[in-house]
Amino acid sequence: DVKVTQSSRYLVKRTGEKVFLECVQDMDHENMFWYRQDPGLGLRLIYFSYDVKMKEKGDIPEGYSVSREKKERFSLILESASTNQTSMYLCASSPFGGMGQPQHFGDGTRLSIL
């Protein structure tokens, strides 16, 4: 089974802090994704990566950056946390090419910015 592990289930940070969310997958997937999920808005793509050191902006990249130094690890960084970044953050991975291959999600990180 694919295992996608997010570093924290719950996280509380203060406005202005730099926040790191880590995600590791064990299936050698090329594609990795960061989403946030808010009530009534569904999943919104922040960034994705299809290879080491490669990254592409999703629909809502403002206020975020990412890092992919190793294939198995994809980090989301909130450069200066703000209260409107309080949300559920979900990491996912999928194989390259992806025909017929679904995404697999981590448990999610519930982030609260005070």
Next chain:
Amino acid sequence: RKEVEQDPGPFNVPEGATVAFNCTYSNSASQSFFWYRQDCRKEPKLLMSVYSSGNEDGRFTAQLNRASQYISLLIRDSKLSDSATYLCVVNIGGNTGNQFYFGTGTSLTVIP
């Protein structure tokens, strides 16, 4: 126009009922289709992929209609444990296969 649209519900059905959800997609180049289940405050989990010929997994049946650009999920003999949000997901494909589009989900509550 959204890439994927779902009726948000909520659907409240009695145990044992049959319930169906539909999802429409706008991009005719869409190549792969999935249904995910998401429990409250949990991550989405793959329920089933949707194949062109339609496919069944126990009480769950998924159908794809490419001509009308919709997919459906049928749940027979609903159980209390089926209560969740069901997400429709479409993959456009492309070179890297990383273009996934999500519906906002349909909420199902099965009532005793």
